[in-house]
Amino acid sequence: MSFSSFTEMLPFPWLLLLLSLLILFFKTFLLPSPKNLPPCPPRLPLLGNIHQLGNLPHRNLRDLSLKYGPVITVFLGNVRTVVVHSPDTAEEVLKLHDSDCCTRPKLSITKSFFYNGLGLGFTQWGDYYKDVRKLCVLELFSVKRANSFRNLREEELTRVIKSLSNSADSGSSVDLSAKLIHFVASFTCRMAFGLSFLGSGIDNERFLEVFTEANRVIGKFAAADIFPVFGWIIDRISGLESSRKKSFRDLDTFYQKAIVDHRENRKMEEEREDLIDVLLKLQSQETKLGSTMITDKHIRAIIMDLFVAGVDTSAISMDWALAEIARHPRVMKKVQTEIRELVGDKGKVSHEDLEGLVYMKMVIKETWRLHAPSPILIPREAISKFEIKGYDIYPGTRIHVNTWAIGRNPDVWKDPDDFIPERFMDSSVDAKGTHFELLPFGSGRRGCPAMNVGLSTVEYTLANLLYHFDWKVMEEVSVEEAPGLTSHRKHPLHLVPVNVINRKC
Ligand code: HEM
Numbered sequence: 001m002s003f004s005s006f007t008e009m010l011p012f013p014w015l016l017l018l019l020s021l022l023i024l025f026f027k028t029f030l031l032p033s034p035k036n037l038p039p040c041p042p043r044l045p046l047l048g049n050i051h052q053l054g055n056l057p058h059r060n061l062r063d064l065s066l067k068y069g070p071v072i073t074v075f076l077g078n079v080r081t082v083v084v085h086s087p088d089t090a091e092e093v094l095k096l097h098d099s100d101c102c103t104r105p106k107l108s109i110t111k112s113f114f115y116n117g118l119g120l121g122f123t124q125w126g127d128y129y130k131d132v133r134k135l136c137v138l139e140l141f142s143v144k145r146a147n148s149f150r151n152l153r154e155e156e157l158t159r160v161i162k163s164l165s166n167s168a169d170s171g172s173s174v175d176l177s178a179k180l181i182h183f184v185a186s187f188t189c190r191m192a193f194g195l196s197f198l199g200s201g202i203d204n205e206r207f208l209e210v211f212t213e214a215n216r217v218i219g220k221f222a223a224a225d226i227f228p229v230f231g232w233i234i235d236r237i238s239g240l241e242s243s244r245k246k247s248f249r250d251l252d253t254f255y256q257k258a259i260v261d262h263r264e265n266r267k268m269e270e271e272r273e274d275l276i277d278v279l280l281k282l283q284s285q286e287t288k289l290g291s292t293m294i295t296d297k298h299i300r301a302i303i304m305d306l307f308v309a310g311v312d313t314s315a316i317s318m319d320w321a322l323a324e325i326a327r328h329p330r331v332m333k334k335v336q337t338e339i340r341e342l343v344g345d346k347g348k349v350s351h352e353d354l355e356g357l358v359y360m361k362m363v364i365k366e367t368w369r370l371h372a373p374s375p376i377l378i379p380r381e382a383i384s385k386f387e388i389k390g391y392d393i394y395p396g397t398r399i400h401v402n403t404w405a406i407g408r409n410p411d412v413w414k415d416p417d418d419f420i421p422e423r424f425m426d427s428s429v430d431a432k433g434t435h436f437e438l439l440p441f442g443s444g445r446r447g448c449p450a451m452n453v454g455l456s457t458v459e460y461t462l463a464n465l466l467y468h469f470d471w472k473v474m475e476e477v478s479v480e481e482a483p484g485l486t487s488h489r490k491h492p493l494h495l496v497p498v499n500v501i502n503r504k505c
Helices: 003-009 012-030 057-068 087-096 108-112 127-140 143-148 150-170 176-193 204-218 231-238 240-264 275-284 296-327 329-343 351-356 358-370 403-407 451-468
Strands: 071-076 079-084 386-388 391-393 398-401 469-472 494-499
Touching: 057 071, 057 403, 079 087, 087 386, 087 398, 087 403, 108 231, 108 240, 127 275, 127 296, 143 150, 143 451, 150 176, 150 451, 150 469, 150 494, 176 204, 176 240, 176 275, 176 296, 176 451, 204 240, 204 296, 231 240, 240 275, 240 296, 275 296, 296 329, 296 358, 296 451, 296 469, 329 351, 329 358, 329 451, 329 469, 351 451, 358 403, 358 451, 451 469
Parallel strands: 079 398
Antiparallel strands: 071 079, 386 391, 469 494
């Protein structure tokens, strides 16, 4: 049979698929592998090590690292990926070789959801990225700006406390997981758009619905990132591509409406500026990002990143903290005593009080150690050749830092699976990215630019929830995790609030 009659028999997409599989097979098994790679568990043709990752890759990768060492190579399809599992190897990646691997891989989600890299989190390293990062750090999340959000946080939390207090009066249990995500999303809306969910023109439930769906879609594995040549066909057939497109369109429309509304009703007072005001001001001053002026699309891309990166991570940090506190009555009593003794009958914990809450800060660090909000940091990609622990890392290699595994590493932590906040008592380890045994915000050039805001939200909210209420546990609190990019709890946290303080708010 001639080649032309063969192509007549096979429809074009199948021919493409067949050719891609042949190329993949050839590249994987017949081309020589680069030398001196970190150890790699045996892999399957075409799939590589995907079958070993399961639903919770951070756990399965940790198990592989126990056998093969703290730095391992796995193949996702034929994409060479190096994963590090210990503080010293994380330090090599995030500090020593930060500049060798500070770009992000070109993932399909970057194109379909993150404006083809016009934002921050999934944007490739370069002049454009550096300018956006500078803009975010100096203009959107400076200490001054973060402080200007304090009263928004306070107002949003007051609403939550009132609603919890009503539940306390009726003795009913509350879905705290839902309450927390709603609260953080509402606070983020106010930072970004100046509008709360409640009492504004925004269709609250609709926005939350769209946002929740977007998080679900973003957390899904895309075949295109594993099989670069033909994976998109699988994503199209499975419906992933269309659900991404739909979620993206919904959010994009929402952001553009907010931009148009702001342009029509410009605020003049600086202290009441929200993030869209700031970005529109920079736009009107003809500020450049890389070589281009700021357009509405750039603004939408930046806002998208803030929602996707900021809401989930803050809410799940508090969700896990309250779950662990509820599971450990001794810790609940001790942390509440600390807060109530410090604050007395002032009626609420203020931002200024937070500095004095030493034990509560230990509780939060212990929560992040056991339940890293990003169990595997957003992937990096090597730009140049370098070494980790004497192994060669080649340009183009994807690099993952398994922060979940580092938090449970028995060489670093005594009784690593137990919740013991006191372990931080005489320790200098903080969560700000300079101690590589605890990395809730990542570290280095790609570390979280809004750490100040995230930290304040978690500390302020937890302190007030623990000050105002005792929390009764009605059923065993599970610590099972759900699959996804961030470490959600598998089952929502249901607790019963009990009023204990005369509230002034
Ligand atoms: C407790 C709350 C938060 C936690 C635990 C957290 C954690 C993280 C982590 C682990 C990363 C990846 C770092 C890396 O790859 O090394 C990250 C990046 C990022 N975070 Fe946060 N974050 C929080 C709050 C926020 C908030 C409130 C915002 C904005 C409103 C935000 C915006 C971002 C952005 C834009 C990036 C991408 C940075 C880049 O690639 O250059 N985060 N965050």
